[in-house]
Each structure stands twice: as structure tokens, then as C-alpha cells.
Amino acid sequence: MKRLLALTAALCLGVVAACGSGGSGGSDADSGSVTMWIYPVVPDQAKHQAFWDQRIADFKKANPNIDVKVEIFPWPQRDQKLQTAIAAGKGPDVVYLIPDQLPKYAKNIEPVDSYLSDQDKADYLDNAKAAVTYEGKMLGAPILTSTRPLVCDRKAFQAIGETSYPKTWDDLLALAPRFKAKGIDATNYFASPDATLNESFYPLLWQAGGDVFSADGKSVAFDGEAGVKALEFLKKLVDGGYVEKDLLSSIPNIEQTHIAQHKVACTWQQAPADVEAFWGKENVVVLPPLTETKSVGYGTVGSLSILSGAKSKAAAGKWVAFAGQPNVAKEYDLAANLFSPRKSTGQLYPNDPVQSAMEKTVTLTTVGSLNAKSRDVMAVLAPEIQAALLGKKSSQDALSSAAEQAKGLLGQ
Amino acid sequence: MTATIERGAPAGPTGPPARPRARRSPLQRREARFGLLFALPCFLLFLAFRFGPGLAGVALAFFHYEVGDTPRFTGLANLSRLLNDDLFWKALRVTVVYSVIAVPLSLVCSLAMALLVRKKFRTVTFFRSVFFLPVVTSLVLAATVFTWIFSSDGPWTRITGPVLGWLGGYDGSWLASSVWVLPAMALVSVWSRFGYGMLIILARLQDLPAELEEAALTDGASSWQRFRYIVLPQLKPALFFLAVIETTGSFQVFDLVYVMTGGGPAHGSYTLVFQLVDQGFKFFDLGYASAIGLALFVMTIVVAVIQRLTLGRES
Numbered sequence: 178m179k180r181l182l183a184l185t186a187a188l189c190l191g192v193v194a195a196c197g198s199g200g201s202g203g204s205d206a207d208s209g210s211v212t213m214w215i216y217p218v219v220p221d222q223a224k225h226q227a228f229w230d231q232r233i234a235d236f237k238k239a240n241p242n243i244d245v246k247v248e249i250f251p252w253p254q255r256d257q258k259l260q261t262a263i264a265a266g267k268g269p270d271v272v273y274l275i276p277d278q279l280p281k282y283a284k285n286i287e288p289v290d291s292y293l294s295d296q297d298k299a300d301y302l303d304n305a306k307a308a309v310t311y312e313g314k315m316l317g318a319p320i321l322t323s324t325r326p327l328v329c330d331r332k333a334f335q336a337i338g339e340t341s342y343p344k345t346w347d348d349l350l351a352l353a354p355r356f357k358a359k360g361i362d363a364t365n366y367f368a369s370p371d372a373t374l375n376e377s378f379y380p381l382l383w384q385a386g387g388d389v390f391s392a393d394g395k396s397v398a399f400d401g402e403a404g405v406k407a408l409e410f411l412k413k414l415v416d417g418g419y420v421e422k423d424l425l426s427s428i429p430n431i432e433q434t435h436i437a438q439h440k441v442a443c444t445w446q447q448a449p450a451d452v453e454a455f456w457g458k459e460n461v462v463v464l465p466p467l468t469e470t471k472s473v474g475y476g477t478v479g480s481l482s483i484l485s486g487a488k489s490k491a492a493a494g495k496w497v498a499f500a501g502q503p504n505v506a507k508e509y510d511l512a513a514n515l516f517s518p519r520k521s522t523g524q525l526y527p528n529d530p531v532q533s534a535m536e537k538t539v540t541l542t543t544v545g546s547l548n549a550k551s552r553d554v555m556a557v558l559a560p561e562i563q564a565a566l567l568g569k570k571s572s573q574d575a576l577s578s579a580a581e582q583a584k585g586l587l588g589q
Numbered sequence: 590m591t592a593t594i595e596r597g598a599p600a601g602p603t604g605p606p607a608r609p610r611a612r613r614s615p616l617q618r619r620e621a622r623f624g625l626l627f628a629l630p631c632f633l634l635f636l637a638f639r640f641g642p643g644l645a646g647v648a649l650a651f652f653h654y655e656v657g658d659t660p661r662f663t664g665l666a667n668l669s670r671l672l673n674d675d676l677f678w679k680a681l682r683v684t685v686v687y688s689v690i691a692v693p694l695s696l697v698c699s700l701a702m703a704l705l706v707r708k709k710f711r712t713v714t715f716f717r718s719v720f721f722l723p724v725v726t727s728l729v730l731a732a733t734v735f736t737w738i739f740s741s742d743g744p745w746t747r748i749t750g751p752v753l754g755w756l757g758g759y760d761g762s763w764l765a766s767s768v769w770v771l772p773a774m775a776l777v778s779v780w781s782r783f784g785y786g787m788l789i790i791l792a793r794l795q796d797l798p799a800e801l802e803e804a805a806l807t808d809g810a811s812s813w814q815r816f817r818y819i820v821l822p823q824l825k826p827a828l829f830f831l832a833v834i835e836t837t838g839s840f841q842v843f844d845l846v847y848v849m850t851g852g853g854p855a856h857g858s859y860t861l862v863f864q865l866v867d868q869g870f871k872f873f874d875l876g877y878a879s880a881i882g883l884a885l886f887v888m889t890i891v892v893a894v895i896q897r898l899t900l901g902r903e904s
Binding site: 552567 | 658676740742849
């Protein structure tokens, strides 16, 4: 009996000790361990890993009791893997997310506001900060931005003897017949439901002065005047034969499209890096996004978010604040060939004509309004846009039908 | 000597006479016990990883479960939502139409090819291999190539375009047409699957007793009559098996749709499994995705039972 009592007491002590150590680790900002999941933002895996190894070593000097582990996962199926890991309680402490993902994971995210200094927060570009702010809280610390401006092929313009590039929708429509006469598409448009509307339709919607959701996020707004205008503009391009028709139904590899054959004049769906190999860097002309009522394009923001299941939120917060510092972010953006979300970093590419032109358009980008149902709404809107472009519905009917379906998704 | 059969005579027992069951020795029984013991881990893993997720999926269909949320029991809410979801009915119609085109076409092609390579000629082995080749080719790869073949610049469009333009419902590319997109995908599916069916039917054909056909030949039956009244009835078990396998496969079509059209145009190729994947892994609504899975499972079982009652009753 005595033995049994002693054993029970020892077990209880063990349990208390275990709980105690876990508790202290969870509450103490100066100790703990942090696991971060990131993806191949820097395509060279060795270079990418070396970057984070060096940053971990720097961080460790100031925080000797916090262990950081950075794991680089492939892009494909990242949502599924993260989702499964969170559901199983095996998620990371910190993860790289883009604005599209943030509202969906909002329930699992610890806002970073309290972990960043006011000075830090004030240093972010307004659009970068807005891109990670959901329901008034910053769900991630931005470390990079990207931009999708208008990219034109100098050779295509030479083929029609044109020296000025389009600034507005009307400019592009006016040039389109001349390009067609030379066997060149005015632009390309992916209408397959698999293509993200962020890079295809939404920029036009924003340029026409519209938005996907209403200001309160409780209803959709794409079926208004701006939406119809944007879809009509696309229909003119399709009906005139100014875009590659196969892209309306499928997403072939870029090598199999007109882009790769010098047969597309301008695009807002590909970045210079996507077309350089086919056009040659000397033929890539970067311009601000097209204008209807305003010039605006899509640009994403990569941010580091702390998951609410983090073992030590304080330690994770310290690491996120460190990894998002201007000097760290600047080095990372240069390694990834992307752009800084910070004001204080200044120009990153003063000597690169293409990258510096891209950099100038960063402030003209948006991710639109964040909404937990953004992907669901995209899934009902994309097929309707496709139907309109294939001539099966009028623009207004297609958008109204999508808006009707979206009502159910938004619980209206 | 040629065997003959009396028309209309009842078929006698064909198998060997039943033998009294031999009593197994203690050693054999011990060996059997050890055999089962060694197979047990594998069997348990099979139960856990095959049936476990299946049962979890069925249970999840009665919960509201989004990632990060605690699962909340909602009873029949997901199934009720399913019944009122226009997209579900659209996806169901697409899946059924696709199956109605793909399954019979696949059976006919398999049967035709099996009859062709049943004959003995010099290069028959080569042809059997060639016809089977698509089965071992990656469907994603094949779908990518066929996407180009069906594109407006592709050879298929150049050949069939003028005829289909005259028929209507066609506007320059099979994959951009909501009328022709399903036949296009069914053709790719048949191309990739008929070799498997051919192999199954060929195996059955080679098992058939030659005497029956020889007897019919003696009685003056034509090729068609021999096929219709002698070969085809004996192929019923193989055809039933293939019909069930092909229907199940068609109901679960996903990769073709994913690669070739993404569910378009305008949901023209949006199948049930595509909707399931969208709900589960794009919108993270695992409860609703499970309800779609459950509905798909029930429908597959119902179709298999109907096939059993019609095609497979006598086999």
C-alpha cells in the first residue's frame, strides 16, 4: 500500500512538474521554441535555407533561450497540409500566409499588433498594412510584396509601328485591330474557373471603380455598374478575336500559349519574370496598370502569422518582429526578387530597369477587401464570367446570377 | 470429333463433383493459425486506413466542421443543404451524363478490341501491348496532350470542326463548348481505360470452351449469330464486372476535369468529385464535402445494385 501511495505521489509530482515547465515556457517571452513553415519564396532551396539559418543565428545572439526552426515546404497543396496539421494539433507556431488565406485562417491566428512596435507598424506601406488587416487587427507581419502591372512586348509594338503604349482600356481597344492584322493578340485572358480572379477579372473591376464586396463585407458588389463595364470590356476583346480563345476554357502551360510566340502585345496576368524567357529582357516594357477610372493592379503581400496554437506565443511574436525588421525583409526581398512592404527600405533595384519600373507600381496595387468567403465567392463568379465570355449569357445576367449564388454563401 | 449440343436442352452441372471435405491435420491447422497471425497486422492496418477514414467521412457528414472550428453536430443539415444546392444537382447531372457516354463506349471499345486481338496472327502480341499502353500512361500527362488536341488549333478540331459547326452547339473548340466538353472528356477516358477492359474480356474469351462455337459453326451459324448467342452470353460476368468498375470510375472522375477544363465551361464539366474537392480543400468545409462524398457513395451503390439486377442477374 505504501508503495502504491509513493508511486501515486511520484506520478502526481511528475504531472505537476510537466505542467509547470510547459506553463512557464508558454508565458515567458525569453524562452521557448518556434517552428516556422515557409514556402519557396526564394526558388533556390539552398540559398533560401542559408538565409534563414543566418537569421536564426542572428536572432539567437539576442535571444539565447529561444530555439527557432524554419521548415521550407513546397507550394502545391500548402493549404491542405496546413489545414490538416492545424486540425491535428500539429501546426507550426509561425507560418507564411498571403492575404487571400488570412480570413480563412483568422480563427487560428493570433494577431501580431501587440508584438510589433508602433514605429514598426507605421513603417509599413499603407496598402501592405491594409492587405493583412482583417476586422481591425493585423493578422500577419508583412515581409514582401509583389505587383502585377501592365507588361508589354516591345517587339509586338514594333511590328505595328507603334511607339506609345496603352494607358487606358480604350487605348488597348483602339490598338487591338492593328495587332490582329499582324496575327498578334491585344492581350491574354484566362477564363478557366481554376484561374484566380485576383489576377484576371478583379484588376479590371477595381480599375472601373468597383469592388468584389460591399464596404461592410456583408454582400457582394461586383454586379454593379463597374462590374458590367469590366465584363463588357473583356467581351469586346473576346468577340473581336483579340485574345487567344483557348485560354477561355483551359490553362495550358505558358510554352503552349501565344505569350511564348511573341503573339501577345500586353498582359496584366503575367509578371516580367514569366515572359522574359520568351520575349527577351530587352523587349519587356513595364507600365502602370491600365486605367478606366483609376490605375490599380493586383499585388499580393507575403506575411508571417502567429498561429493561436503556438507553444509560446511570446517567443513566436519576438521571432516574427525580428524576421519582419526592415533590414531582414530587405535582404529577403532582394534574394526573392520581390519588393519591400516597408517605407524605410527605399528603392531595392535602382540599377535594374525592369525591377525598378515594377517597384514604382507597388503602391498602385491592392488585394481588395479581405473576406472570409472571398474564395467561395470567386468560385461562383468565375464560371459565370466564363459563360458570358463564351457568349452563353449577357454580362449583366452572368453577374446577377453569380450575385444570387453568393447571397447564399454570405448567409443573406 | 466435334462435340454437339442439343438445342434447348438444360445445361448440366459443369464443375467437378463435390468431394467430402478432408479433415486437416494438426500441423496444417497450426500453419493456418500462424498464417492468420502473420496476416493480422496487415489486415488491421487495412481496416484502420481503409475503413477508418471512410467511417470518419460518413460521421463528418452530420457535423459542421471547418478548419480551426470544433466539429458541431448538425444532424441532417448538410444533407438538406445538398438537396437545395443547385450546384450539386448540376454536378450530379454532369457526372451522370459523362458516365452515360463514357461507360457504354468504353465497354464497346474493350469488347471490340478484345475480339480483334483474340485472333491469332503474327503481330498480335505487339497489338495487345499497344492497346494496353494507355492504361499505364499517366492520365494527367494524357489529359495535357489531349487538351492541346481538342484546342482550337489542335488536329481534332480541324478534323471535326466543319461537321460539328453544321450540327450546332459548337464554337471553335470542344473544351469551350458546354455541349461537346463531356464527349471530349469521355473520349479521353475511353482511350485511357479500354485496354484494361480489353484485357479482362480477353482473359474470359480465352477461357471459353471452343467446342460450343465449333458446334454452332457446324450447324451453319453466322459470325454474328455465334457472337450474339454463344460468345456474348458467356461474357456476361466479365461485362458486369467491367460495367461496375467503369461506372464507379466514371462517378469518381476528377483528374481529367482538373487538368482539361477546371470544371468549365460555365460548370459544363463540373463533376461531383470536383465539387467535393472544392468544398473540402478550397473552402475547407469538410462537413459539407463529406456529405457530398456520402451522397456519391450511396449513388454508386444504388447504380451497382441496379446493374446487378439487370446485367448481372444470371451470372
